[in-house]
Amino acid sequence: MATAKWRGHAPAVAQVKRGVLGGTWANNDIATFTMNGKDVLSTLTNEGNTFSSILNTFATDLNASTISEFAEVTWANFSDTHIQGTADTAGKPFTITVTDDGSGTIGGIDATTENAGPYSANPAAN
Known part of the structure; x- marks a missing residue:
């Protein structure tokens, strides 16, 4: 029987996630974004x-958030239809x-580019 060894040779890939905007938004609506139990509230005004x-x-x-979980991701408007987050590391x-x-x-914020790297269990290179 072969013994599995962790090699950690997979190249690091930055995770990208997108969520599609829908429904009807109005002034004073509040969107609550949550990462690791910490929230950023975004209130719509004009x-x-x-x-x-x-x-x-x-x-x-x-x-603009100084919460570390949010600060480790760069957020952008993607194609005027999605919010997109890209891992900085x-x-x-x-x-x-x-x-x-x-x-x-x-809509569910799903990965469009999956995280990968030397610490991820999925890549075959590890």
């Missing part, structure tokens, strides 16, 4: 209720959830 302006507000608020995964107190939605 965004014109366009998806582009709403996503720009979310990205600005998330990037390749090979370091992150998870995030979001809720809204109004009728707007952000």
Whole structure:
């Protein structure tokens, strides 16, 4: 029987996650983004209720956060339809959830680029 050995040779890949914006958003709606039990609240005020302006507000608020989990990810408006987070450190995964107190939605924030690297169990190179 062969003995498995951890090699840690997989190249590090930065995780990218996107969530699609939907529903109807209004002024004073609050989106709560949660990472590791810590929240960033983003309140809409005079965004014109366009998806582009709403996503720009979310990205600005998330990037301005001093909470370490959020600061380790760069947030952006992707194609005026999605909020996108890209890990600043390749090979370091992150998870995030979001809720809204109004009728707007952000669909499940799913990985478009999976995390990989020398500390990840999935790559065959490890």
